[in-house]
Amino acid sequence: MSSRRTAIIGGLMVTTGPLSLTLYGPALPSIVADLGATDAGGKLTMTVYFAAFAISQLLCGPLSDRFGRRWVGMAFFAIYVLGSLVCALAPTLEMLLLGRLLQGLGVSAGVALSRAMVRDQFVGMDAIRILTMVNLILTVAPAVAPTLGSVMLFLGSWHLMFVIMAGFGLAVIALLGLGARETLPAEARVPLHPRRVLTNYGRLLAAPDFLMPALVLALSFGGFYGFAALLPFILIDQIGLTPFQFAMAMLIQTASFITGNIIAGRMARRLDGPALILMGLGFLALGGAGFAIAPRLYPDAVLATMLPVSLWMLALAAIGPSATASAMARYGHIAGAAGAMTGFFQMGGGFFASVLAIALFPDARTAMVSVLPALAVLAIIVALWHRRRYPGQ
Structure with missing residues (x-):
């Protein structure tokens, strides 16, 4: 597929x-109240x-390495649709948790397969530019979703x-069925043997050139998913915003991510992946310091929370595509496994952060x-540490 079509389909996935x-997010406190749950129960739906x-x-x-990207993607998104309907009909917290479980199972195809589809066709800075385009498309739904949720x-x-x-x-599902082409040719597919799968994952985990960028993804995106789970309770329950005001505050996050992706896309024409990661680390340091200081000094100020959020989103725009491309660069022959493992680290960071927040x-x-x-x-x-050991990555 063309780089544009790959980016559009990958971005929507x-x-x-x-x-x-x-x-x-705006409804999370209401869901907790309607189902007679606690705040911990609401956070558990995220976990x-x-x-x-x-x-x-x-x-x-x-x-996907065995059967191809398209059909596996369609099957997993069907599970996501089923989970969404279970959530829509859930009369209890337990049923909602089941639906969220199915949603998580199904939606995993978005991250794993979009990266594999890029790696099937592109490498190096071409892959970074396409992943940056994917990130930019990624901002559209989160930009309107909180507002749409508050209107509902x-x-x-x-x-x-x-x-x-x-x-x-x-x-x-319709887009994959009608608009996508299979990016993994039949001759490149590998048998689905449990021992081989475990061997591939073991090889990735034992390789520092994969593991270190994947850990950076886990920690940086763990922060994003961590505050995504916490912000409704901070801004609505503690500061006192209405759901619509919460949606307006979240536009700061979205605008920062859009801005960061535009900057990263332009800088990718001049800088290599390691330089982009360094730029992102600078924003990450500022965001981490902001979280440590500003909400303590001004606990009732929305900007004291949202400015560190915006800095963190600028960091993700620079770190995400470059760290992903770095982790997968040498593993095109098992791109599905490598894409899945980077996604595992990325979402595992969110799981880790949310568990810490609850426990x-x-x-x-x-x-x-x-x-x-x-x-x-x-x-x-x-x-x-990774940059010092592998200066070119």
């Missing part, structure tokens, strides 16, 4: 993951989603949000000002 977070998302990629990648709450029930998710999943901290703000700075410091240490 990947968008489903954040859409499943940001659309119902279950992250866990299923992370683990199922380890299955999705090898399946104003007009009626939160159940409709999950119907919208099901519709988006059906649209992705170790009494409230969302305390979790945010503690976990986010720690993740920033760890990401910077890992990235600099």
Whole structure:
């Protein structure tokens, strides 16, 4: 496929993951109240989603290496649609958790397969530019989702949000069936043997040139998914914003990510991947420091929370494509497994951050000002160590 078609299809596939977070973010306190759950129960809907998302990629990648990208993608997104409908009809927290589990299982195809489709066709800076385009497309749904979610709450029930998710999943299935071409030729497919799958994953985990960029993805995106789970409780429950005001505040996050992707896309014409990662680390350091200081000094100020969020999003725009391309550069022969493992690390970071927030901290703000700075410091240490050992990556 052309680079543009690959980026559009990959971007819409990947968008489903954040859409499943940001659309119902404004409704999370209402869902907790309607189902008679606690705040911890509401956060658990995120944790279950992250866990299923992370683990199922380890299955999705090898399946796509055996059967091709298109059909595996369509099958997994069908599971996502089923999960969305279960959530829409959920009368209890337990049923909602089941639906979120199915959503996480199905949506894992977006990250794993979009990266594999890029790696099947492009390498080096071409791959970085396409992944940057994917990231830019990725901003569209999260940009409108919180506003759309708040409008749905104003007009009626939160159940409709999950119907919208099901519709988006059906649209992705149609796009894969009618608009995509298979990027993995039959002669390049590998048998689906459990021993070989485990061997491939073991090879990736034992290779520092894969593991270090994947850890940077895990830590930096873990921060993003961590504050995505915490922000509704901080801005709505603690600061007192209405769902619509929350949606407006989230536009700061979206605008920062769009700006970061535009900057990263232009800088990719002049800088290589390691230089882009260094630029992202600078923003990450500022964002981590902001989380550690600003909400403590000004606990009731929206900007004290959202400015560090915006810095973190600028960092992700620079780090994400370059770290992904670096991790997968030498593993084109097992691109499905490599794409799945990078996705596992990325979503595993979200699972790790959300578990820390639930288990170790009494409230969302305390979790945010503690976990986010720690993740920033760890990401910077890992990235600099990798740069020192592998200067060209």
